[in-house]
Amino acid sequence: MTDDLREAARQAADAATGHLAAVPGGPVWRPVAGSDVEWLTRQPLPAVGRPLAELLGDVDRHVLPYPMGNGHPRFFGWVNSPPSAAGVVVAPLAAAMNPSCAGGEHAGVLLERTAVRWLAELAGFPHRPAGGLLTSGASMATVVALAAARQRAVPDVRETGLSGHPPLALYLSEEGHSCLRKAAELLGLGSRHIRTVPVDDAFRMDTAALRRLVVADREAGVRPLFVAASTGTVNTGAVDPLVDVAEVAREHGLWFHIDGAYGALGVLADECRPAYAGLELADSLVLDPHKWLGVPVDCGCVLFRDPSGAREAFSLVPPYLRDDDAGELGWFSEYGPEQTRPFRALRVWATIAHLGGDGVAGLVRHTTRLARVLAAMIEDSADFDLLAPVVTSVVAFRHRPTGLDSAAVETLNEAIPAAVQRRGRAFLTGTRLRGAAALRACVLHPDTTEADLSVLLEEIRAVS
């Protein structure tokens, strides 16, 4: 059995690295063949088990041929990265140790302290006495941050619930991520109490409008709770004016949150860094190691200027019983909803240790530079319009072949992403900007080249 297991693990290791090596030469994405849809979705529950080698053969035939596409250097959709080599390599080690990182004294828990600290240092977020924890992704990290904010504003909320309390208002940019709305709804705050802050020409939060909304709420007797700025919005990669947002938050006692899920690490590139001034003023910062850093999903992170608020929001350990054996910060499970917590830290540690700080910065610089190259190619092309300045590594644009009226341009740009995806040479997604259909490309892959950008524009022209 042990020999079989070692053999199967090596077979899987070879299949994993073989997959990584083969991805760039294959299609970015392909529709799943009907017979494989059948296999993937309709297998009956087996009565009898099968050897691992046979299962790996099945994976080879029916699973590996149908990736999402995000391992490919010409995948420009959403914000989904290729996995870091180190993250893939250490995956079976975390699984073989299989700890719960709720707390206690073992390697998984201790290494998470390092992983969180390294992420804070990379992002330039003050980490003394800040704390934080790894989560399944930014959505859960945002829930944790918002719960900490709610706790600070309503210290008895855990006991009383929200039914007896006046409403609390949240301020989200119209370009903010939907996870903020989801978190507010989950926590019972109500989307009715979300104020949508308009953006300026560069899709950055209009802080004068933010201030007016906050003042209006205060005058109406509504309590302002929480403002979320973004360092790298999904649609255009815009970075909100953090210093100004911090100032409004300070004036009015709001919790200042930064959604850096995609973009926090943009601070590592010289051309981006100035936009990140003020990041260090946030009460909470969310960033996803499974985005720009390429840690295999799932891996989000929430960092706190003062982590005690999160502990007050989640800990089931009475204060007089805390700190017994677990050091000053206690158990990770006291800071969020998860009890059993996986060994995410090994993937984060391995990814950063393999690349080094220089390597991480190099990845960010490479991809932000490529986004600027793509923007220049678009501006130099008569049939493409750049729709937003490039700040991080997202490029928002539109195809506008000569001779089409605006309705036809709209229809065309709505249809382009799916048509490009189907051809399998590049993968692009669409969005809406100022009410109109737009194309957006997010560059995240360390192996993407300028030639790949040319292929993307060729493919768009080919389907138009």
Added chain:
Amino acid sequence: MTDDLREAARQAADAATGHLAAVPGGPVWRPVAGSDVEWLTRQPLPAVGRPLAELLGDVDRHVLPYPMGNGHPRFFGWVNSPPSAAGVVVAPLAAAMNPSCAGGEHAGVLLERTAVRWLAELAGFPHRPAGGLLTSGASMATVVALAAARQRAVPDVRETGLSGHPPLALYLSEEGHSCLRKAAELLGLGSRHIRTVPVDDAFRMDTAALRRLVVADREAGVRPLFVAASTGTVNTGAVDPLVDVAEVAREHGLWFHIDGAYGALGVLADECRPAYAGLELADSLVLDPHKWLGVPVDCGCVLFRDPSGAREAFSLVPPYLRDDDAGELGWFSEYGPEQTRPFRALRVWATIAHLGGDGVAGLVRHTTRLARVLAAMIEDSADFDLLAPVVTSVVAFRHRPTGLDSAAVETLNEAIPAAVQRRGRAFLTGTRLRGAAALRACVLHPDTTEADLSVLLEEIRAVS
């Protein structure tokens, strides 16, 4: 680079399987050496990267020696399983594909449909037209279930929040898991509105008391929302009287939830099955594939009789836009807070396909039988007391050497778990039952033997 990567992946595969092979011969748990605490927690952020082979050497020296202990056949603490061989083997494949299983057409999403259906079939939960999804664990699965219940009771809660609504009451057994309280607090329902239902002599929910609490709330104008029964409590492995709980829920319009995180699969053992009658009546069932089934963490699952409630609670897609390309059930991200979702299904599929339904049942039968053997050993020993009937694979007991008064017995049993852990020959945790210190052993490991149970009792005697 590709050769290096393949070599590193094989090296990691060998280290992972070598770790699995070495675990039974080593200590269950050992304190982390001071120099390794330093290494694990204080490494400076590296400026320069290092080769994978060197990192794997570090893991070998500083990480693998300090597991949580749950891979060892004499780990009886909490409810943390050893990892399934298949789950370890496929780990790098999921990482190498690295999809987000939010939705879309790729293998990860499609295979999750099979994984969820297989889990429902194993647990005997009706899966037509039920749906469900994989989560990071039972805590998040419970949040999803409670959000669906809240949504059914207050259809405008997402928009209005809870501040304008009357309180909603929850009914949790005093032996219920803390994740239920955490979920209620997170959702803004307030722990003040949690009614703690007492238990009978066998630590099962007293349904007459449940009915009285519900009736009293209704008479007082409080709206009953949610009752959670358990199939396998943490302290004693008790299974609540599901048919009776379902009856109270039906009478009073409560959402009937079952926490089967640890114990749902107990239904697969003949001697346990009768206690599970009524499981099929639940509105929602939570079970953790990362518990009894041994899928490497993280992996929880929530199943719904009618999944549309969860979709109403979380989907950001307006109903008129749903079902475009994603089939009847839509995207997984419409059913919970996570947007980017990892390829958990591969580990679940591989674990079940490797064991087969027979193998899963065999694992459950083996461990439930061993729990009964341990209970018999305890009952046959003059110096041990069995504290609860054994229903699943948890044994609650107490050491009572002759000549000790009750205060000394209390002090002794409080001290035993840590003392046993430190010796490294077995791992046991403690709890409190009816206000007194108790020992509890949970049997989950396929390789645990009767001899291991004898070692456990010897170790307790040795530290006493």
